[in-house]
Amino acid sequence: MSESAIADFVSSFIPDTATHVEPVRGRVVMSKRRIVLATDDEKTTVPLDGVFDVQHETAPGDLARFFEDTVTIAYERGGDRHVAVVEGGGDTVDRFVTLVFKALLHGTAVYVKHPARRGGRVTDQPFEGGKLGLAPGELVVKGGADASVDLSTVSHFERVDRDVDGSSRQLLSVRHMGATGPITTELALNSGRKMNLLGRYIRLQYTHLKQELKDVDLTDEEIEALVAIYSSGPDASLAAVLGVDASRITMLLNDLIEKELVTDDDGIKLTSLGRAAVSEHIEDVNI
Structure with missing residues (x-):
């Protein structure tokens, strides 16, 4: 590839579901213009301006014997439609998926x-x-x-x-x-x-x-605490908002930190999972 790579990792993949029935091992290299799936014997180029669908999910039935999770990339090239499948597990692939969407959508x-x-x-x-x-x-x-x-x-x-x-x-x-x-x-x-x-x-x-x-079990009291943090901000007194004593607030916050719903770095703040929990439950809470 003549342009700079923004992702480069080794993985198993099916470069084209129409021509390959089993995965091969090789390099996945991505620039701002294309994705290249390369083995020692061949390479398949996916032009980003032809990509019309990207899915990151549990492997469907036919592929479950090869992959636990997959990244499926559907694209057009030369007037024909193709589908490539990349092994989908791990932080590297998570970052790869984000980079693909960013390359496709950023600046639109x-x-x-x-x-x-x-x-x-x-x-x-x-x-x-x-x-x-x-x-x-x-x-x-x-x-x-x-x-x-x-x-x-x-x-x-x-x-x-x-x-x-x-x-x-x-x-x-x-x-x-x-x-x-x-x-x-x-x-x-x-x-x-x-x-x-x-x-x-x-x-x-x-x-x-x-x-x-x-996978997260929440009590009504924990939900109220999360909504209070969202509604009142990091500097508010949760004890006053919830009407409980400070020792109980400490116990609640420790439980929420352990469940990765809040952090205590420079003040109590919701994590992305904590904000998702608030979004799920805020209409059920009246504080």
């Missing part, structure tokens, strides 16, 4: 209405143009419009039709947590391919955190 022109709703109330905020960016755990829009979506707090998203600049457009409606409660942000991209990829990226983050939350 976007129209955003932020917020389109506050709770259940429709706002009069107009659609504004900007550039889409992917930050760790976050969608950001910069330019004419400034907006952000904390992906750990997404509770629902769907495709809807809206009027944008006098014409009907399909867009993504994303419900998430804002600074003072649930809000909805609506996003429209000019490319249908990139709209699909953005929806896939949001679903990937959403599903991953929901799966992690299933």
